[in-house]
Amino acid sequence: MINYPGKAKSSYKKTVNYSNRGMDLEELINLSNEYYLQEDIAVIYKKPTPITIVDASFDSHGRVITKAYFKEPSTLDYNGLYKGKYVDFDAKVTKSKTSFPLSNLHDHQYEHMKNVLNHGGITFLIISINNKYYYLDGKDIIDFKENNDRQSIPYSYIEEKGIEIETKIKPRLDYIKALDKKHF
Amino acid sequence: MINYPGKAKSSYKKTVNYSNRGMDLEELINLSNEYYLQEDIAVIYKKPTPITIVDASFDSHGRVITKAYFKEPSTLDYNGLYKGKYVDFDAKVTKSKTSFPLSNLHDHQYEHMKNVLNHGGITFLIISINNKYYYLDGKDIIDFKENNDRQSIPYSYIEEKGIEIETKIKPRLDYIKALDKKHF
Numbered sequence: 501m502i503n504y505p506g507k508a509k510s511s512y513k514k515t516v517n518y519s520n521r522g523m524d525l526e527e528l529i530n531l532s533n534e535y536y537l538q539e540d541i542a543v544i545y546k547k548p549t550p551i552t553i554v555d556a557s558f559d560s561h562g563r564v565i566t567k568a569y570f571k572e573p574s575t576l577d578y579n580g581l582y583k584g585k586y587v588d589f590d591a592k593v594t595k596s597k598t599s600f601p602l603s604n605l606h607d608h609q610y611e612h613m614k615n616v617l618n619h620g621g622i623t624f625l626i627i628s629i630n631n632k633y634y635y636l637d638g639k640d641i642i643d644f645k646e647n648n649d650r651q652s653i654p655y656s657y658i659e660e661k662g663i664e665i666e667t668k669i670k671p672r673l674d675y676i677k678a679l680d681k682k683h684f
Numbered sequence: 685m686i687n688y689p690g691k692a693k694s695s696y697k698k699t700v701n702y703s704n705r706g707m708d709l710e711e712l713i714n715l716s717n718e719y720y721l722q723e724d725i726a727v728i729y730k731k732p733t734p735i736t737i738v739d740a741s742f743d744s745h746g747r748v749i750t751k752a753y754f755k756e757p758s759t760l761d762y763n764g765l766y767k768g769k770y771v772d773f774d775a776k777v778t779k780s781k782t783s784f785p786l787s788n789l790h791d792h793q794y795e796h797m798k799n800v801l802n803h804g805g806i807t808f809l810i811i812s813i814n815n816k817y818y819y820l821d822g823k824d825i826i827d828f829k830e831n832n833d834r835q836s837i838p839y840s841y842i843e844e845k846g847i848e849i850e851t852k853i854k855p856r857l858d859y860i861k862a863l864d865k866k867h868f
Contacts, residue, residue, distance in 0.1 A: 537799070540799075540802070542803070543796075543799045543800060543803050543805070545758075545759055547731050547732060548731060548732040548733060548734040548735065548755075549732060549735075550732040551732065551733075551735065551749060551752075561753060562753065562754075563753070563754060564751060564752070564753055565735060565749060565751070565752040565753070565754075566750065566751065567748060567749070567750065568735075568748070568749040568752060569745060569746065569747070569748055569749070570746070570747060570749075571732075574729075575729055579763060579764075580763075580770075581770040581772075581800060581803045581804070581805045582803070583803070583804065584769075584770070584803065584804030584805070585768075585770070585804075586764075586765040586768070586769070586770040586805075588765075612727070615721070615724075615727045615765075616727060616765060618724070619726070619727050619765045619766070619767070619768065620765070620767065620768030620769075621727070621765045621768070621770075
């Protein structure tokens, strides 16, 4: 996990902790997406957090939201375009060392993954488990869910079907490499 | 524009005004996207509005945002998947009857359109002008912008290069039909 701190200091402008520990998964993915965009590798963005605005007014900075609630998302957090293909995914951290609880995704998110597969897109999860990061393809997730009574995916299944994602300086999480291995 | 109000009353649950007048463009597109999803035609969603949260707390409903500002989006409002292709677009209303001002899109939105084209995706605008709706392909928009000093696209160019979008009961705005004509 320690990503060559010596090299990092000279080539990487962000501060302090060059290990990925301490950065949350979302931040790692956002930095990776920025890198993929800068290098013209992929066009992938995190969707804004969906909210329901209850009250808004105006202040000296313009329109200001004064009351809003978070909404449950019906899709996944990230989507975009890579090598002409539609990609759509989410990132999940599990503290369990032995399995990934399926309750991490809502029913309509599973429906969304199925829709993406049915229409020829690519969907997957980035799972942080046991201090490692895995790419787990949507097909393998749906397949597990539909053929098991278990409420969580065992770590052994993730190790077998998933692809471990390399952590680097740039990109922090090279999930596109895993995607390449699986689909291109 | 009046979409068979008789038929609409019996087959369509939403209330009152069966003409598209009075509904804003965003609403028409959202209803169309719901229809495309239900009919398993396309998987397209509006992205949530990006905001910057300044303050949040908790109330009886859970976490509540108490101060937030709207952020300028760096991408377009809608994206998704149709026939295996990545699609990415925005919807714009112009009151001018003679042209579409290019200032309707920010520079990074043009950059985003170029990125989408470069990576093999489809991008376009739905333009509401002169009480009509047009599909105008991203290539034609970029092409105009890069080869003209004019700050707005004349209506004649939209009529020539664009495709008029049919309005119906379901979907309200059949922009997928225009997409089909252009790309499939």
